[in-house]
Amino acid sequence: MTDNPVQRRPGGRTARNREKVLRATAELLLREGYEALTIARVAAAAQVADTTVYRHWPSKAHLVLDALSEMARSENPFPDTGTLEGDLRALLRQIVALLERPEVQRVVRTVVSLSGDDAEVSRAKDVFWEERFSGAADLVQRAIARGELPVGTDPYELIEDLSSLAYFRLLVTGRPLDDRVVERSLALVLNRQVSVPGPGGVSSAGIDT
Known part of the structure; x- marks a missing residue:
């Protein structure tokens, strides 16, 4: 390879x-x-x-994606506040603060639009997103150890759920990226995790599903 x-x-x-x-x-x-x-x-x-x-x-695509990975690591690190809710709130606030910057908005739209027909560009995009979400694994494992998340929680899906509304507003509707986005997204993610079925068809909250 x-x-x-x-x-x-x-x-x-x-x-x-x-x-x-x-x-x-x-x-x-x-x-x-x-x-x-x-x-x-x-x-x-x-x-x-x-x-x-x-x-x-x-x-150029490889160079840009690598530069964006470095910028994300320095400006949007995965936090460690001691609680799942605190970590997710801090992370999403960082994401929203970045997405509010016009120059970052322009770059995000560019990354999304890079051609998927070029295999090398597609791979570079995959690596960019893999690196961007890789820190979520530690965040999720800490939450599992504290009993805040069920064993087997997918870190990638958790961060997708957390950030999807902010990116949807940026790329699709153009609605404001405000504190309500943060709190609504956080509530949706936390409620979803509580209701995720565990072994035997019982949710992590102990409710039959």
């Missing part, structure tokens, strides 16, 4: 160049948008050769 460019984490000078390239990519992307971004402009802004960029990212 070939090494996926968006998953590499090199060290030394290569790591420093990688950091500069991703920072330059994020800045250009948020300021000017996807269409205006080019490998040559990124290389110039990062003060590296074009070949340095292409050595690690075979296309």
Whole structure:
């Protein structure tokens, strides 16, 4: 299996160049948008050769998705408040705060619209979303250990349920991303988890289903 460019984490000078390239990519992307971004402009802004960029990212899509993964890790980390409700509320507030920024909205719409006909781009998108949701596993395992979630809860589905309303409003209806979105989404997720059937057809709240 070939090494996926968006998953590499090199060290030394290569790591420093990688950091500069991703920072330059994020800045250009948020300021000017996807269409205006080019490998040559990124290389110039990062003060590296074009070949340095292409050595690690075979296309603009790969580069952008990797830059967005880094931005998500730094600006939208998975919290640890000590409770499931606190973790989910803090996480969704971070998501909403990011989605309220016009430049982030533009980038999210671009990521969603990237062509699915290119196998490499599709894989890069898969890796982006996998990395974005990977931190949910620890959040869910902590909640299971505290008895707040049933064993077997799917972390990916939990975060999908939590964030889907915010993304639906951004991408479909255009309705406000406000505190009501956070509290409504949180209530829907927590109520759903309470009613999830456990072993023997009994919900986690102990109600026959």
